Amino acid sequence: MNIGIIGGGAVGLLFAAYYGEQHNVVVYCKRKEQAQKITTEGIKLKYEDNYLVVPVSGKGTMEDLKLQELIIIAVKQHQLESLLPLLRTLPRHIPLLFIQNGMGHVSILQSMLQKSIFVGTIEHGAVRMGDRAVSHNGIGKTNIAVFKGGSTVINTFPLLENPLFPVVFNHDYLEMLEAKLIANAVINPLTTLFRVKNGELITNPSYYEIFKQLYHEILKCFPKWDNHYIDDIIKICVNTSKNTSSMLKDMTEGRKTEIEAILGYIVDKGKKESVDIPVARFVYRAIIGMEIERGIRAK
Amino acid sequence: MNIGIIGGGAVGLLFAAYYGEQHNVVVYCKRKEQAQKITTEGIKLKYEDNYLVVPVSGKGTMEDLKLQELIIIAVKQHQLESLLPLLRTLPRHIPLLFIQNGMGHVSILQSMLQKSIFVGTIEHGAVRMGDRAVSHNGIGKTNIAVFKGGSTVINTFPLLENPLFPVVFNHDYLEMLEAKLIANAVINPLTTLFRVKNGELITNPSYYEIFKQLYHEILKCFPKWDNHYIDDIIKICVNTSKNTSSMLKDMTEGRKTEIEAILGYIVDKGKKESVDIPVARFVYRAIIGMEIERGIRAK
Numbered sequence: 001m002n003i004g005i006i007g008g009g010a011v012g013l014l015f016a017a018y019y020g021e022q023h024n025v026v027v028y029c030k031r032k033e034q035a036q037k038i039t040t041e042g043i044k045l046k047y048e049d050n051y052l053v054v055p056v057s058g059k060g061t062m063e064d065l066k067l068q069e070l071i072i073i074a075v076k077q078h079q080l081e082s083l084l085p086l087l088r089t090l091p092r093h094i095p096l097l098f099i100q101n102g103m104g105h106v107s108i109l110q111s112m113l114q115k116s117i118f119v120g121t122i123e124h125g126a127v128r129m130g131d132r133a134v135s136h137n138g139i140g141k142t143n144i145a146v147f148k149g150g151s152t153v154i155n156t157f158p159l160l161e162n163p164l165f166p167v168v169f170n171h172d173y174l175e176m177l178e179a180k181l182i183a184n185a186v187i188n189p190l191t192t193l194f195r196v197k198n199g200e201l202i203t204n205p206s207y208y209e210i211f212k213q214l215y216h217e218i219l220k221c222f223p224k225w226d227n228h229y230i231d232d233i234i235k236i237c238v239n240t241s242k243n244t245s246s247m248l249k250d251m252t253e254g255r256k257t258e259i260e261a262i263l264g265y266i267v268d269k270g271k272k273e274s275v276d277i278p279v280a281r282f283v284y285r286a287i288i289g290m291e292i293e294r295g296i297r298a299k
Numbered sequence: 300m301n302i303g304i305i306g307g308g309a310v311g312l313l314f315a316a317y318y319g320e321q322h323n324v325v326v327y328c329k330r331k332e333q334a335q336k337i338t339t340e341g342i343k344l345k346y347e348d349n350y351l352v353v354p355v356s357g358k359g360t361m362e363d364l365k366l367q368e369l370i371i372i373a374v375k376q377h378q379l380e381s382l383l384p385l386l387r388t389l390p391r392h393i394p395l396l397f398i399q400n401g402m403g404h405v406s407i408l409q410s411m412l413q414k415s416i417f418v419g420t421i422e423h424g425a426v427r428m429g430d431r432a433v434s435h436n437g438i439g440k441t442n443i444a445v446f447k448g449g450s451t452v453i454n455t456f457p458l459l460e461n462p463l464f465p466v467v468f469n470h471d472y473l474e475m476l477e478a479k480l481i482a483n484a485v486i487n488p489l490t491t492l493f494r495v496k497n498g499e500l501i502t503n504p505s506y507y508e509i510f511k512q513l514y515h516e517i518l519k520c521f522p523k524w525d526n527h528y529i530d531d532i533i534k535i536c537v538n539t540s541k542n543t544s545s546m547l548k549d550m551t552e553g554r555k556t557e558i559e560a561i562l563g564y565i566v567d568k569g570k571k572e573s574v575d576i577p578v579a580r581f582v583y584r585a586i587i588g589m590e591i592e593r594g595i596r597a598k
Contacts, residue, residue: 033454292505
């Protein structure tokens with residue numbers, strides 16, 4: 001199957017490596033040097049002490065995107081908008097998979113004319129180690145759900161038979177995205193504010209109080225979710241205790257974080273629905289303030 | 300006049316230097332080496348590019364404390380408790396001045412049998428530069444009020460005629476302490492959480508939103524104060540914009556902060572009076588968490 005992946009970040013390269021083993025993969029990158037390097041050297045995948053090189057193509061132009069049979073959009077939510085005009089020109093029969101964090105892109109996807117649209121969430125830990133190398137630090141799942149096209153289109157989605165990269169289907173895309181959003185909204189901003197690894201949020205008793213405080217406040221915006229979901233988020237912190245969250249990594253490395261897509265979405269939701277969430281607003285502003293302080297965001 | 304100062308920190312040394320120019324001052328220190336150094340070398344006071352050496356005595360024992368005509372207690376609030384048994388043995392006629400941050404010591408002072416008790420708040424910027432040296436980085440006021448003894452005892456308090464060290468009398472000790480507490484409760488924990496200098500709280504628009512959010516929440520516990528007091532706190536941030544707050548300094552240097560005396564007092568007040576102050580609780584827990592993370596406080 002011809003699969004196009006837009007985005008040469010950690011997630012894009014991880015997908016390229018695992019799908020590239022069984023499919024014909026092209027990675028579409030912003031920088032032509034990266035594209036060229038991927039074409040000539042392939043993706044280098046590191047897992048524990050193993051290295052694997054997977055030959056895939058890189059493209060610095062989006063011209064032949066319309067030849068793909070599935071397109072995976074692996075850019076951050078705040079980079080999605082600039083991509084939309086291009087995606088709207090694609091033949092309607094090409095299925096798209098969006099794997100952004102947050103929920104902000106849901107309203108965007110509703111206006112797209114594509115026949116089948118999937119959304120996904122990713123639980124892997126992955127760090128880009130250069131233009132063509134990615135280190136797979138934590139095995140998670142890739143959760144996929146049908147956003148548009150009816151329940152049967154899920155059968156058209158290419159499965160992988162690799163235990164290191166399991167793909168799991170979900171029936172309810174909204175529940176799937178909300179689960180990921182709530183977990184991200186608690187773990188990412190707090191680890192960034194305190195500049196700690198994920199595990200510290202539950203081993204430090206005072207940070208853990210804060211963790212619960214923020215969780216219960218956020219839940220006021222998601223009344224369908226019950227208090228027990230916190231146990232799943234605690235498990236994520238246990239399983240990724242030594243990981244640096246993606247938001248803390250973005251902040252430390254001077255990149256714009258996904259705070260708008262994650263906590264910004266919830267703060268907006270609170271405002272629209274008149275739910276008072278002062279701590280969520282505080283944490284949201286703290287991360288924005290840190291971005292301003294570091295010159296990542298304009299005043 | 301014989302003046303005893305308990306505490307050889309930045310504030311104790313600053314008082315010793317300025318009062319030592321016109322009075323007979325003894326500094327009571329925990330460490331005998333510090334006491335000896337003060338006796339043999341005097342207090343070295345740095346102000347801008349000027350250095351002044353003021354001869355005063357240092358004592359490593361509290362034996363002759365009862366010979367003093369005024370005792371200034373310049374230890375932190377959390378160090379006060381261990382000092383109380385000693386203070387209770389002093390002749391009742393010796394006036395005491397307490398210059399702790401916070402309000403927690405007010406209930407302690409109520410049980411003391413001394414005839415005259417003063418409380419004070421300090422606006423100076425001062426940094427200890429060693430056992431006997433202090434740098435006076437910001438000129439502020441010393442505010443004094445009578446806590447016990449009647450309004451006329453204020454006349455017994457020794458004035459100084461030094462424009463670098465103005466002493467101002469206040470009629471209402473509660474108002475005076477609350478003013479300092481509220482300002483400290485906003486500036487100190489936020490600068491510590493974000494690890495920024497005081498000015499950043501008002502020049503960074505997102506931190507400034509947080510500054511206002513925390514201020515307005517704290518004010519719910521102090522209904523007599525009005526919204527305009529925030530202008531005074533903003534002025535403090537302007538005047539001390541390049542200063543590192545004492546709490547951030549304590550945290551960075553691995554010392555216990557005054558969070559309990561400052562925000563802890565307000566969180567307790569909120570609990571007792573059933574005033575909901577989630578952001579104040581969040582910030583309080585954040586600082587406690589930072590202390591735990593750094594091993595300054597036990598889990």
